[in-house]
Amino acid sequence: MKSELKHQNLKYFNTFKLNSYTDHFFIVRSFKDLKFTTNIFSDYKDTIVIGGGSNIILPEYIASLVIKVDFSGIRMISNFENTVLIEAYAGESWHDFVMYCINKGWYGLENLAFIPGTVGAAPVQNIGAYGVEFSNCCHSVVAWSLSDGKVIEIPVKECFFSYRSSIFKQELNRNLIILSVRVLLSRKWNPNLEYFKRNDFLSKTPEHTDSINDFIDTICSMRKSKLPNIKEFGNVGSFFKNPIVTKEIFLNALNFFPSLVFWKQGEDSYKLSAGWLIDNCGWKGKKYGSVAVYDKNALILLNQGSAKFDDVMNLAALIASDVYCKSGVILEIEPKVYY
Ligand SMILES: Cc1cc2nc3c(=O)[nH]c(=O)nc-3n(C[C@H](O)[C@H](O)[C@H](O)COP(=O)(O)OP(=O)(O)OC[C@H]3O[C@@H](n4cnc5c(N)ncnc54)[C@H](O)[C@@H]3O)c2cc1C
Structure with missing residues (x-):
């Protein structure tokens, strides 16, 4: 089969089910396909390699080369x-x-x-x-x-x-x-x-x-x-990592939230429950456009049907800044976000 790039909406290649259009989509199934990727690699400023799309947030239009890996054994x-x-x-x-x-x-x-x-x-x-x-x-x-x-x-x-x-x-x-x-x-x-x-x-x-x-x-x-079923609601699992912070930041957060859930990692290192923080800052069930915070697990953002990249990122930014203002803790996004 000829190796060639395709026009593709990646909606069914990312579990958040975001519409994401590219003219440069290529599925690698063989060694010949791998060689093709190297031949065209230098034509692009950027490359995105995807698998099942369950840990990526894609923009509406992609100029980069998008490679889906599809060989098994x-x-x-x-x-x-x-x-x-x-x-x-x-x-x-x-x-x-x-x-x-x-x-x-x-x-x-x-x-x-x-x-x-x-x-x-x-x-x-x-x-x-x-x-x-x-x-x-x-x-x-x-x-x-x-x-x-x-x-x-x-x-x-x-x-x-x-x-x-x-x-x-x-x-x-x-x-x-x-x-x-x-x-x-x-x-x-x-x-x-x-x-x-x-x-x-x-x-x-x-x-x-x-x-x-x-x-x-x-x-x-x-x-x-x-966890919500990805077949029902687009999502990427945990949207934020559990933050690992110093003792000083931990004690400061504990001051605001005495029942904060945490795991001590070392003398000066504490892992905090991001889901607990988001929940206790009042975000469970909240919505922005077509994106919602899952009402059973505040760590998860859900696509309620027609979510757009900007809705996802705006809601994530609102949550992160609110958590920071209320606890002094910085949340980091877990999935790979492509702009
Ligand atoms: C409901 C749900 C629950 C989840 N639970 C967990 C959990 O418990 N623990 C956890 O760690 N994660 C969890 N995740 C996140 C996700 O499932 C994992 O990160 C998974 O490994 C992503 O696999 P993927 O093939 O979908 O990768 P993609 O989303 O396609 O890609 C993720 C990243 O990997 C890179 N990548 C993918 N394939 C390749 C490749 N062949 N070569 C180079 N780079 C590649 C991509 O460029 C991207 O940066 C969950 C997600 C969902 C939707």
């Missing part, structure tokens, strides 16, 4: 006594990959079940849930350098993973197409229950430790009860 690279090294290609569904590993008896990714999106995006914001992050199992990331068409393998240490961030979200954001991820998984199921113990959820879910199937069911039903 899972293979075992090494089989050790207690662990396995598995490679999954970027276009695989993340949740399907997690379930595939569980069914094979390869463990470590269970807490990350049911996160939307693709495998290729998992390292970008170092996806995390229920006390586990992608970085915990990552061995390396294999990528295509758009400028020179070279394939590089980036070992976990050089990915600079941190809370909802990595080198792929920062310096390398527009220069690389992630082709695959390599993860080191255990042959023994050793459930990671730290989050549940810390948050006192364990009593509600005693079946956690009994079987892997119960554990996965619990994770999936907890997520379903807290």
Whole structure:
């Protein structure tokens, strides 16, 4: 098939369901397609690489080259006594990959079940849930350098993973197409229950430790009860990161909000619940144009039908400035926003 750019409304390629038009849309399905991206890369000032579109906010018109990654496959690279090294290609569904590993008896990714999106995006914001992050199992990331068409393998240490961030979200954001991820998984199921113990959820879910199937069911039903269904309402999950602040900022915020929810990270480091702050500043259920703050979880913004990029960003700015005025805490947007 001929490699060519298409005119496309990306509404059905982003889970916020924003209308977003481009004349430069290209789906990468093969090595030949990858070479094509390198041939045309220098014609553009900017490139946007997308997977499932569940963590991006797109403008109404895009002049950049937009590349959607769509190739799949899972293979075992090494089989050790207690662990396995598995490679999954970027276009695989993340949740399907997690379930595939569980069914094979390869463990470590269970807490990350049911996160939307693709495998290729998992390292970008170092996806995390229920006390586990992608970085915990990552061995390396294999990528295509758009400028020179070279394939590089980036070992976990050089990915600079941190809370909802990595080198792929920062310096390398527009220069690389992630082709695959390599993860080191255990042959023994050793459930990671730290989050549940810390948050006192364990009593509600005693079946956690009994079987892997119960554990996965619990994770999936907890997520379903807290998160809106992307098929019903456009959204990108958490719109803001939980801010990590110094003791001084924490104590100042505590002064305004004595029952503030937080997690102590270190001597001078506190992670605050962004959802709690937004809720307690009175934003749950509030609307701006066709965008609303989800009434069950204030961390989530919903497209109520015909939301526009400006509605989303204006509501986000209003929330962030109100939270700052009332608590002194700066909120940072979690999804990647393209202007
Ligand atoms: C209901 C809901 C719940 C969510 N829950 C969680 C959660 O619990 N934890 C969490 O961490 N996230 C969560 N998210 C956010 C999102 O699912 C993840 O960030 C996911 O990894 C995004 O995958 P994607 O394929 O949709 O990426 P996209 O949204 O398409 O892209 C996200 C970023 O990754 C880059 N990217 C994507 N693919 C590639 C590639 N192959 N090469 C290079 N760069 C690439 C893009 O340029 C962009 O910067 C949630 C989202 C929703 C809608």
